[in-house]
Each structure stands twice: as structure tokens, then as C-alpha cells.
Amino acid sequence: MLSRKMRKLTLGVATALAMAYSPAYAATTTITIGVAANFSTTLNAIINTFSSYYAATNTYKFVTVVDSTTNLKNAIISGAGAGPYDLFLSADFAAPQQLLTSYASLVVGSPFQYATGSLVLWSGATNHVDISAGLPSPLTTNFVLADPTKAPYGKAASQVLSSAPWSIPTTTTYPTGFAQIRPNINTTYAAVKDGTFPYGFVAKSAVCTKPSTTEVWYDSTHTSHHEYLYNDAAHPYDQIKQYGIKIVKSRTADQETELTNFLNFLTGVGTTLGTAKIQYYCYQLP
Structure with a gap:
């Protein structure tokens, strides 16, 4: 018969193992997003809504890096395939397009528009x-x-x-x-x-x-x-169409799933909860 001390130890190990393999204690899946400064508040609101939407199975964690579009782009180029982001949300089309045309090995797919600013x-x-x-x-x-x-x-x-x-x-x-x-x-x-x-x-x-x-x-x-307004005849400017692009980085299968789910959420695939947040902050949708 196990002593009381041994029974406590056995119970403690069993509990620790159960916690480690239960969904509530599963390893957190982290995605890093480099985001243009203007979109940072909106992105945080989208992330919170996304986390609630996936609350039943949520092991998602997001890290956001906020900076100017050019600084974020340069960090991706300097990373040379090692990140530093999984996703780049630019405030224009030019930056992600330059990555695609001049640094194709650093990106996955093509730029996609997610918002238009003013x-x-x-x-x-x-x-x-x-x-x-x-x-x-x-x-x-x-x-x-x-x-x-x-x-x-x-x-x-x-x-x-x-x-x-x-x-x-x-x-x-x-x-x-x-x-x-x-x-x-x-x-x-x-x-x-x-x-x-x-x-x-x-x-x-x-x-x-x-x-x-x-x-x-x-x-x-x-x-x-x-x-x-961008089309004001007296004071025109290039319309601020904001594009994102997926960045090459070593990712686990869980991270790829999370990133795909988030991209769908951001662009209104499957649910409009994400795009509703974009509109809430006075952006126009593509």
C-alpha cells in the first residue's frame, strides 16, 4: 500500500500531466504581426474579437510590433527569411508590393487589401x-x-x-x-x-x-x-489603400492554422466580425 506521502506525490504528477495535455493548458500558439502605426488600435480590437470568437479552443497569442510602414518593411528585409513577423499590415500598397517584386523569397502569396484610410x-x-x-x-x-x-x-x-x-x-x-x-x-x-x-x-x-x-x-x-478627401480637386492625394502580406517564417502547423484563421477573420471570410471593427474605426473596406 502506498504511503500517504507517496499517494500525494502520485496524485500531484497525475494532475500536472492532465493540466499539460488539457486544452486549457495547451501551449500557446503565438503569431507576430508588424502593423503600420495608424492601424494598431483597430488591430488590437480585431484581435480581442478574434480571441472571443475562438474562445472555446483559444490558445492563440498575438504579438504586435507597431511602427512606420517603411521601418517595418526594412525589418523584414533585414530579417532575410527569419521573420521578424508572420504578417505585415502596411499602410500602403507600395511596401508589400516591393517585398513581392524585389524580395520574393521573403513573402508568401501576393499583397491583399484590408482597409482604406483617410x-x-x-x-x-x-x-x-x-x-x-x-x-x-x-x-x-x-x-x-x-x-x-x-x-x-x-x-x-x-x-x-x-x-x-x-x-x-x-x-x-x-x-x-x-x-x-x-x-x-x-x-x-x-x-x-x-x-x-x-x-x-x-x-x-x-x-x-x-x-x-x-x-x-x-x-x-x-x-x-x-x-x-483623396479625390478633392483642390488638394488631392494618393488614396490610402492599406495592404497586407504574409511573411516567410518558420511556423508550426498550429501557427499556420492560426494565421490562416486570422487572415480570414481580418478580411471577412466566414464572419464579418473583423471587418465590422475596421469600419467602426472609420476605415472603408476594399
Whole structure:
């Protein structure tokens, strides 16, 4: 007969083994996503909804790396087939397309569109200025945009600035004059929100939600905004079509399954819960 101490030890081992092989204690499957700064909040909302959708069998874990599109692309090129991401969600078409055409061994499949964004001139509650009519002319105070060489939203802002009456050439190296820059669109938004700059060009998704059929603007009582449409005849810019692409990386079968499930969720295959989150943050669907 087993002693009481031995019975406790045997029970402890059996319990540990049961925990290790039960679904609740299964090894977590991790997927890493490199995401353009503008889409980071939306992506986190999609991930939370995805995790709830798969709650019964959920062993999924996501790691998100947030940066400018160019920095994320360069990290993929530097990784040379070792990652560092499983999925790249760019803020434009050019970056994933360049990976496909010039670094085909680093990607899987072709770029796919997941959202279309829009550009907004925004002034926060701190250091507020009424810019509802758009960017002033002549310029008399500093404002901010994302670095046009790294961030598609910054490039779009530079295209607006190249039109009359400001007529700042798109070949201009920023910062210049009153136009200051931040590394990506999230740091640009933060610099306006905290009052470092009275206004700046931000992603619409940072200051707008659409819980039903009507857009709701962030703290509209104490802030102001002016949306620039890509097809505005006076101040046009390249439409901000956002594309993603799958990246070559060593993955287990479980990771491949998770990645496929997430891509379907993101693009509306099987359920519209993911695409509904994209629309909630005032993006348009492809």
C-alpha cells in the first residue's frame, strides 16, 4: 500500500500531466504581426474579437510590433527569411508590393487589401485652434505631419501641402518652415493631443468612430477637424489603400492554422466580425 506521502506525490504528477495535455493548458500558439502605426488600435480590437470568437479552443497569442510602414518593411528585409513577423499590415500598397517584386523569397502569396484610410487635419483640446475650414494660409504657426519618407499618411499630407496655396514641393525634405514631422502617424497624433502642436495631419481612425451609420468625432466639443478627401480637386492625394502580406517564417502547423484563421477573420471570410471593427474605426473596406 502506498504511503500517504507517496499517494500525494502520485496524485500531484497525475494532475500536472492532465493540466499539460488539457486544452486549457495547451501551449500557446503565438503569431507576430508588424502593423503600420495608424492601424494598431483597430488591430488590437480585431484581435480581442478574434480571441472571443475562438474562445472555446483559444490558445492563440498575438504579438504586435507597431511602427512606420517603411521601418517595418526594412525589418523584414533585414530579417532575410527569419521573420521578424508572420504578417505585415502596411499602410500602403507600395511596401508589400516591393517585398513581392524585389524580395520574393521573403513573402508568401501576393499583397491583399484590408482597409482604406483617410487624412484629417486635427486640433486637440490642448492648445486648440479652430481648423474646421482646413489648413490656414498663410502659415503662421508650427504644425506636424508624419515623416513622408516613412509613413504613407505623411506622404499623403505632403501631397496636400504641395497644392495651392501652400505649394510646398513633394521633393521637399521635412521639417521645413512651419511644417514639422514625427516618425509615424501615432507619434504625430500624440504630439497634437498633448498640445506640442496646435494641429496636425492625423489618420481619421485616430479621431473618429462609426458605431452605427453616423460617424462620431473624438471630443468634438473641444476639438476641431477638417477631413481631406483623396479625390478633392483642390488638394488631392494618393488614396490610402492599406495592404497586407504574409511573411516567410518558420511556423508550426498550429501557427499556420492560426494565421490562416486570422487572415480570414481580418478580411471577412466566414464572419464579418473583423471587418465590422475596421469600419467602426472609420476605415472603408476594399
